Amino acid sequence: MLDGPPTETALTLLPSPQPAAATAVPATATPQLEATSEPTPPSEIPAPPNDPPQFAQDGEIGIADGVVPEGTTVFDSDLPAIANLDPALLHALRQAANDAAENDVVFYVTSGWRSPAYQNQLLQEAIINYGSEAEAARWVASPATSTHVAGLAVDIGPYKALDWLIQHGDNFGLCQIYGNEVWHYEYRPEAIESGCPEMYLDPTHDPRMQP
Ligand SMILES: [Zn+2]
Numbered sequence: 001m002l003d004g005p006p007t008e009t010a011l012t013l014l015p016s017p018q019p020a021a022a023t024a025v026p027a028t029a030t031p032q033l034e035a036t037s038e039p040t041p042p043s044e045i046p047a048p049p050n051d052p053p054q055f056a057q058d059g060e061i062g063i064a065d066g067v068v069p070e071g072t073t074v075f076d077s078d079l080p081a082i083a084n085l086d087p088a089l090l091h092a093l094r095q096a097a098n099d100a101a102e103n104d105v106v107f108y109v110t111s112g113w114r115s116p117a118y119q120n121q122l123l124q125e126a127i128i129n130y131g132s133e134a135e136a137a138r139w140v141a142s143p144a145t146s147t148h149v150a151g152l153a154v155d156i157g158p159y160k161a162l163d164w165l166i167q168h169g170d171n172f173g174l175c176q177i178y179g180n181e182v183w184h185y186e187y188r189p190e191a192i193e194s195g196c197p198e199m200y201l202d203p204t205h206d207p208r209m210q211p
Pocket of ligand 1: 111148153154155181183184185
C-alpha cells in the first residue's frame with residue numbers, strides 16, 4: 001500500500017540546469033493535478049520516442065526555430081520545420097506519404113528542420129539528460145553537424161508509418177540512417193535503384209558527425 005501521495009517524478013524528469021533562469025511560478029498559480037487519467041492512445045502501439053525527446057519549451061524557441069506542433073505532416077508547408085527541408089527530401093516524403101495514405105497510413109513529422117539555436121538547446125538538454133556529452137552525442141548532434149539543421153532529415157512517426165517506410169521507403173529514396181533511430185529518415189536517391197545503404201550503429205559512427 002502506498003502511504004503517501006504520488007511523487008511528482010514524472011513531472012520533474014529533468015533537473016533544472018539553470019536555477020537562476022528557472023521559470024518563476026506566479027504566486028497566484030496553484031499547482032493542479034491533471035484530473036483525468038492518461039489519455040487513451042489511438043492504438044495499442046506506443047508512439048516512438050521523439051528524436052530527441054521534446055522537452056517543455058521555455059519560450060525562447062518556437063515555431064520559427066522548427067518546433068513542430070502535434071499532428072504535423074509533410075504537407076504543412078506553412079511550418080518552417082517543413083518548409084525549410086531540402087526540396088528533394090520533401091518531395092520524396094510527400095510522394096511516399098501519398099502512397100502510404102492509400103493504405104490508411106499517415107506520416108506524422110515529430111521533427112524536421114531546426115534552427116541552430118533550437119538544435120543547441122536540444123543538445124544542452126541532452127547533455128543534462130544523458131549525463132555526459134559523449135552519451136548525448138549518440139542521440140543529438142551539434143548545431144554544426146546536425147542533418148536536421150541542414151534540412152536533410154526528418155523524424156517520422158508513429159510506428160505504423162515507420163513500418164511502412166521500412167518496407168517501402170527505399171522505393172522513394174527514403175532511408176533509415178542510424179540503427180538506434182528508427183524514426184530518423186534522410187534522402188538517399190541511390191536507394192531507389194540499389195536499396196538503402198547499411199546503417200550506422202548510431203550517429204557517433206557517422207563521419208559527418210565528427211567535429
Ligand atoms: Zn532525427
